[in-house]
């Protein structure tokens with residue numbers, strides 16, 4: 072009697088557990104397989120480009136596929152400028168906002184701001200691109216007195232805007248999770264509130280803050296739509312500071328714009344895949360670098376809390 | 378033996394946001410250059426009162442605070458009182474040690490640097506002195522540059538004590554400062570307190586009745602937010618006036 076009572080739920084539980092375990096295993100493995108397949112596909116379609124176009128041609132500064140110029144440098148530079156610019160703009164802004172919400176704002180302000188930021192994160196990129204074209208670009212053109220408002224700078228601003236909500240809400244959670252005892256320890260030493268934030272809360276949460284930035288920028292790197300709409304898409308090689316206020320073209324925008332009309336199997340087609348491959352490798356490298364930094368610091372933080 | 382009054386607590390009451398009154402109408406004097414012990418069962422409000430003495434409750438969800446706390450006759454509960462200055466005069470060591478994410482050395486010098494002391498020789502001397510006083514010097518003197526969080530729990534607790542001693546405040550609040558320590562370190566710290574009490578005012582929440590009895594010049598017994606009995610330590614532990622105090626001391630509850 073008792074045996075049955077104890078045994079039955081156990082057995083069905085272990086069945087359920089077995090199924091759940093398998094399901095998780097299958098989905099985990101298939102995700103990895105999928106990534107590997109994408110990578111293989113990119114290699115298969117992209118590597119012919121290195122045969123068809125000499126390396127010196129790929130590492131050139133002119134992108135003009137119709138006449139056979141496949142220099143990737145302007146595209147890579149374009150992507151780098153826009154992405155790094157967005158990170159540089161959104162980190163201090165996002166962090167400052169997160170600090171304000173987590174540490175300074177009174178409760179009622181906080182209760183309004185937090186959901187507001189999260190709603191902001193849900194705005195579709197096309198809408199942001201649209202606003203960028205109609206509002207930001209003309210504004211930039213007029214105030215800076217330049218021929219077109221569709222520039223790298225415009226892209227940077229809009230991408231930063233898109234990354235901001237993610238940076239803010241993740242960073243805010245991180246700061247909020249720093250134990251209160253840390254703050255007390257700082258205050259008890261005679262620190263001001265600001266010193267506590269700067270010297271204790273931020274260092275204790277720095278790996279999480281870094282992660283917030285990565286997530287935010289991650290959204291920006293892969294973003295095609297907004298960038299295509301507002302950066303002007305001229306494949307010029309940016310060389311000086313002035314080019315920041317000129318049109319640029321990113322790798323994602325190039326693929327999106329040209330893939331539709333390219334002849335299957337042509338050099339142009341293969342080069343576009345090579346661009347995708349480059350993007351993949353760069354993203355992968357950035358992610359690994361970030362993960363290793365975060366991982367190392369999480370371990371340190373754990374020891375600190377132990 | 379009643380000397381000067383260092384801190385005067387007047388009809389002090391405190392209520393957290395959960396509604397229960399954690400401290401009710403406490404009136405108590407803390408004597409200068411004495412070891413003042415607050416003891417009693419868990420949840421009695423001892424930590425809450427300690428924290429109130431250097432205004433650390435400001436940022437917690439306290440909904441109601443009544444009464445006054447006077448430090449050398451000055452009301453520290455008054456709005457606008459300079460809290461940073463207060464915390465340099467009144468130091469605290471928490472029950473659970475919190476080392477800052479820095480080196481051992483920096484943990485101790487940080488507060489001094491905040492107070493404007495930059496001179497390397499002065500800082501070095503303060504580190505050595507405070508680590509010796511907190512019975513930690515032997516264990517860490519050859520690795521002061523190591524991260525403080527690599528220390529054991531008991532070592533961290535003594536580091537927190539050293540951090541406060543380095544600042545040389547007038548009043549030192551200790552919340553169960555030896556709860557994680559072995560008997561030898563505990564004895565060393567108790568000795569340190571006895572040695573230092575000619576210069577400092579100690580308010581300590583001991584981690585056991587035995588420790589309370591050992592160190593108390595003055596003792597206050599707290600039960601569920603109320604001050605039941607206050608008096609000279611030796612007398613209270615030998616001959617408590619209230620039965621509830623007696624029950625607790627003799628181990629009949631708590």
Ligand SMILES: Nc1ncnc2c1ncn2[C@@H]1O[C@H](COP(=O)(O)OP(=O)(O)OP(=O)(O)O)[C@@H](O)[C@H]1O
Nearest residue numbers: 393394395399418419420421422423424425426437
């Ligand atoms: N931050 C807080 N928010 C809400 N209630 C609290 C808070 N801190 C303490 N309390 C409550 O106040 C009462 C007194 O707590 P306190 O920590 O002062 O007791 P204590 O005497 O130090 O106990 P212990 O011996 O366990 O350390 C308890 O009932 C506790 O639940």
Ligand SMILES: [Mg+2]
Nearest residue numbers: 423424472552
């Ligand atoms: Mg306590």
